[in-house]
Amino acid sequence: MVIPNVLSIAGTDPSGGAGIQADLKAFSAHRTFGMSAITAVVAQNTRGVRSFVSLDAAFVYDQIAAVFEDIRVDAVKIGMVANSEIALAIAKALDRYASCPVVLDPVMVAKSGHHLLDESAVAALRDELIPRSTVVTPNLPEARVLLGLERDIDSLEEMRERVAALRALGPQWVLLKGGHLTGETSLDILHGERTLEFAAPRVTTTNTHGTGCTLSASIAALLPQTGGTPDVVRSVQSAKDYLTEALRHADELTVGGGHGPVHHFYAMWNASTQIAASHVSVGAAS
Numbered sequence: 123m124v125i126p127n128v129l130s131i132a133g134t135d136p137s138g139g140a141g142i143q144a145d146l147k148a149f150s151a152h153r154t155f156g157m158s159a160i161t162a163v164v165a166q167n168t169r170g171v172r173s174f175v176s177l178d179a180a181f182v183y184d185q186i187a188a189v190f191e192d193i194r195v196d197a198v199k200i201g202m203v204a205n206s207e208i209a210l211a212i213a214k215a216l217d218r219y220a221s222c223p224v225v226l227d228p229v230m231v232a233k234s235g236h237h238l239l240d241e242s243a244v245a246a247l248r249d250e251l252i253p254r255s256t257v258v259t260p261n262l263p264e265a266r267v268l269l270g271l272e273r274d275i276d277s278l279e280e281m282r283e284r285v286a287a288l289r290a291l292g293p294q295w296v297l298l299k300g301g302h303l304t305g306e307t308s309l310d311i312l313h314g315e316r317t318l319e320f321a322a323p324r325v326t327t328t329n330t331h332g333t334g335c336t337l338s339a340s341i342a343a344l345l346p347q348t349g350g351t352p353d354v355v356r357s358v359q360s361a362k363d364y365l366t367e368a369l370r371h372a373d374e375l376t377v378g379g380g381h382g383p384v385h386h387f388y389a390m391w392n393a394s395t396q397i398a399a400s401h402v403s404v405g406a407a408s
């Protein structure tokens with residue numbers, strides 16, 4: 123089987139749980155070859171964002187061009203775009219190069235409350251990047267901004283009402299994420315050719331840094347692995363199952379004093395621990 127090559131266009135997280143770092147881990151966990159074009163370098167950790175430096179838009183374009191002019195790209199994930207110049211440069215690069223599925227996580231505000239997108243860039247994100255996306259994955263505060271609502275979406279019923287207006291912004295599919303609601307399940311609504319609801323048991327953990335990044339990167343990694351035409355429904359279901367398990371295992375990691383990362387490699391590391399253990403016992407017997 124050809125191993126998919128997947129590109130993340132996003133900002134960084136030196137603490138390793140969100141942004142490009144989370145995307146590359148999620149790509150690897152799904153057996154794809156991960157690549158990255160950086161939009162902004164962010165000083166952040168599990169407690170919050172301190173500051174960030176956006177890269178020059180032409181330089182962001184050049185990073186994307188360098189990848190596409192050499193490498194077959196099977197899917198793109200877009201995260202933090204930082205400002206309207208970078209959003210427009212990404213749109214131009216997608217038009218020039220990308221014939222693969224594009225998953226857009228419209229990152230605006232980190233869980234700590236720090237703005238990762240200039241307010242003046244919302245229009246470029248909405249008008250230039252969302253219509254070029256196969257799947258766009260807003261959380262509830264992002265949906266509020268994109269729809270110009272006066273208050274947050276605060277119930278499942280309201281999520282069901284609003285999802286069509288998000289699709290009307292032009293993507294093929296919308297995955298409206300309900301992680302910010304409370305309740306025993308964490309429910310997301312997928313709306314496109316069909317409408318489906320994906321409910322997962324809500325995991326009791328404070329280690330939720332990078333959940334949105336991990337989910338969108340996982341969808342991008344899975345889309346090229348669903349056979350002929352990328353199957354969005356199956357990719358979203360598998361990505362959500364993977365994220366729920368990664369959240370369930372998050373407390374095995376001991377990273378930072380705030381909201382720690384999810385455990386991207388819970389399945390692989392548990393398997394390799396068993397191999398290491400059997401190797402030791404064989405050695406002991408001889």
Ligand SMILES: Nc1ncnc2c1ncn2[C@@H]1O[C@H](COP(=O)(O)OP(=O)(O)O)[C@@H](O)[C@H]1O
Binds near residue numbers: 322
């Ligand atoms: N505690 C939790 N248990 C299970 N799933 C969760 C939990 N928190 C968030 N999720 C899921 O993680 C994904 C991203 O969640 P959300 O918090 O809505 O977005 P973001 O990370 O972009 O703010 C969604 O699929 C959501 O349902």
Ligand SMILES: Cc1ncc(COP(=O)(O)O)c(N)n1
Binds near residue numbers: 132201238
């Ligand atoms: C570079 C970057 N991109 C996205 C997020 C959002 O992640 P989260 O809201 O899950 O903390 C982040 N903190 N940093």
